[in-house]
Amino acid sequence: MAIPLTVKIEVVYRGKEEGKADAFLVEGEIENGWIVVEDCMDEGAEDIADSAGIEAGEAEAIMLARSKQCLVLLDDLAARRFAAGLGLEVTGSIGVLVRAVKVGLISRNEGLDALEKLARIMWLSVGVYEDVHKVIEGLE
Secondary structure, three states, X not given: OEEEHHHHHHHHHHHHHOOOHHHHHHHHHHHHOOOEEEOOOOHHHHHHHHHHOOOXXXXXXXXXXXXXXXXXXXXXXXXXXXXXXOOOXXXXXXXXXXHHHHOOOOOHHHHHHHHHHHHHHOOOOHHHHHHHHHHHHOOO
């Protein structure tokens, strides 16, 4: 998995300042080599972010995925729509979670636990939460 340096700054450095536990998890995976940080800062990213109404890190992630012609992981709806409009394949945290259960990387119970944790750190509507819960329950 590759992330732009801007995303590392947003997630790890700012996350640690705010005491967010996931900042330490992401930092650990960078140290383990599972997440690779790419220094792809581009002045055009800020213009894209401003015009699309998204964050600079999301714009850089979209630009990185476009240059590598690969899937992009985004949870912000505006960023997802922008990336899809560019013809990119897009998934979010929920999609990764469901796929992990589907292919057997984690068990159904681990998937349900992870869904509960995600619901604590990101906004999910009740309907989305219930739909995903049913999907995960039906897997395996």
